[in-house]
Amino acid sequence: MEILTILRNEGRIPFRQLAKRVNLSPSAVVERVHRMEEEGIIKGYRAEIEFEKLGFPLHVFIRLNRKTNELGIPKKITAMPEVRNFWIVAGDHDFLIEVTAQDKEHLEDIIETLFAYGTTSTAIILSKTTKTSL
Numbered sequence: 001m002e003i004l005t006i007l008r009n010e011g012r013i014p015f016r017q018l019a020k021r022v023n024l025s026p027s028a029v030v031e032r033v034h035r036m037e038e039e040g041i042i043k044g045y046r047a048e049i050e051f052e053k054l055g056f057p058l059h060v061f062i063r064l065n066r067k068t069n070e071l072g073i074p075k076k077i078t079a080m081p082e083v084r085n086f087w088i089v090a091g092d093h094d095f096l097i098e099v100t101a102q103d104k105e106h107l108e109d110i111i112e113t114l115f116a117y118g119t120t121s122t123a124i125i126l127s128k129t130t131k132t133s134l
Contacts, residue, residue, distance in 0.1 A: 003032060004041070005134050011045040056082075056100035058107055059125040063093035066118040073117050082110055093121070 019029040036042045085098040101107040
């Protein structure tokens with residue numbers, strides 16, 4: 001678990017440095033990481049993008065209750081460029097959609113687009129604390 005915690009926060013850490021931090025040999029760390037990749041435990045390594053610096057300062061969660069059982073709604077919504085993550089959920093809502101927007105007017109346009117699929121409830125994220133362990 002310690003290897004995964006470090007990789008989650010520092011995906012580009014060199015194997016030698018990772019080995020030193022977990023008190024294992026570099027070859028043992030390489031073997032364990034490759035095994036976790038092969039087993040699908042580690043799905044990939046990604047760049048964390050600061051959307052605010054790209055002109056998208058609003059980070060929002062939108063809950064959506066669909067009005068019909070129309071097929072293909074998830075595909076249509078995830079095709080929207082502002083959508084960062086999309087979940088089909090159980091509970092009071094059908095979908096949870098994470099989006100970024102340039103400003104309030106842009107957010108209104110996004111919500112207006114989503115009205116075609118159902119009713120929405122929006123929560124603007126004011127601050128974020130990143131979880132650093134598993």
